[in-house]
Amino acid sequence: MSTVKKRxxxxxxxxxxxxxxxxxxxxxxxxxxxxxxxxxxxxxxxxPLGFPEHASFINYAETWMKGSYAVAFRNSIFIGVCVIAIVIVGAGLAAYGVARLKIPGRNFFIGYFMMGMSFPAFMFIVPLYYNFSEMGLVNTHASVIIIYAASYIPFSMLLIRTFLVGIPRELEEAGKIDGCSEFGVFLHVTMPLSLPILATVALIVFVWCWNEFLWANTFLTVDDIRTVSTRFYKFVGEWSRDLAKIYTAGMIALGPIIILYLCLQKSFIEGLTQGGVKG
Incomplete structure (x- = not known):
């Protein structure tokens, strides 16, 4: 015992x-x-590695204006919020269905979603671009919103399902005894209890949307609809000789994600740990 205490x-x-x-x-x-x-x-x-002789935030103001980051922020936030809404509704309903309802072949659906996450994006980029071009969706926010929502729902569904499995069924049965329908139980009982995992999913999805580059660079080529990631890519090409502005552009792109995570890290960790333990 003494040896253990010393170590x-x-x-x-x-x-x-x-x-x-x-x-x-x-x-x-x-x-x-x-x-x-x-x-x-x-x-x-x-x-390259050193402290400023006279620290100044002038690079932020110049980069913000010259890089049109106000428009890029607006576009990324709009896309992120739309995708979060679609993913929360779609993944939440799907997770409740496979976790609580006695659906024939629900294990097949779980495997189907897991298999869908294994295919690389490059398999779909050409046919999707052709189809979206025929439908007039190229260079519209709707194109990447559809792609992001379809891409992120499988993972989000599996994560939410893991959390729902650990919620006692007695709580939902009590709701049914009180007269709630199946959807009423989902809306008024299950979802309020699932707020930690929903907040976690929302944060993960928003970070993915904010950082995603491949789809945004392919489908959003007009400056007015560019996201932060594609705006940064173009800015680096335009100001490749000004390292101060490139560093500043990178900080502007990363800043909101860092601040968002620091503000929501408690909910993020709580959702992941509770889902992992309950699963």
């Missing part, structure tokens, strides 16, 4: 040291990115 603090210290090292390793690029947004292009080219 406990040492093991704890080693684990903490490893975690601190990994955290520093992950944060170092972000710290360098942020510091370089406060420097001039000449300073960065002279010393």
């Amino acid at each position: 406990g603090p040492l093991l704890t210290a080693v684990v903490h040291a490893i975690l601190i090292f990994l955290a520093a390793f992950q944060l170092f690029p972000l710290v360098v990115l942020f510091i370089n947004t406060l420097r001039t292009d000449a300073e960065i080219k002279q010393t």
Whole structure:
């Protein structure tokens, strides 16, 4: 017993040291990115790793205006909100169906959704572009909203289903005794209890939509409808010689996601851990 007590603090210290090292390793690029947004292009080219002589946020104002990031933010937020709404409704109903309803062949549907996630996007990009072009959906937000929703529903459904399996059936049966229909139980009993996992799914989907590049770069080629990721790609091409503005553009693109995660990390971790334990 005494040996275990002596090794406990040492093991704890080693684990903490490893975690601190990994955290520093992950944060170092972000710290360098942020510091370089406060420097001039000449300073960065002279010393890539260093502190600004006179820290200034002027790069943010210039990059925001020259990069048309106000329009890009509006487009990405609009697309993200629409996709979240579709995914929450579609994946929520599908998850409730396979978790609670006695649907014939529901295991087949679970396998079908899992198989759908295994196919790479490159398999669909050419036929989808042809079909969407025929329907007049190219260079519209509807094109990527449809693609994102279809892509993210399978994973979201499986994640929500894992959470729903752990909800006691007695709560739903009590709702039915009180006169609720099946949909009423889903809406008034199951969904309120599933808010942690729904918040987690919403955060994951929004981050995916914000960072996604392949589909957005293929279907959104007009400046007025570009998302943040494609706007950043074009901005880098236009200002490739100004490193300060490129660093700043990267920080502008990453900033909202970092802030969003820091604000919602408690709900995010709660949803994932409860879903994992209950599954």
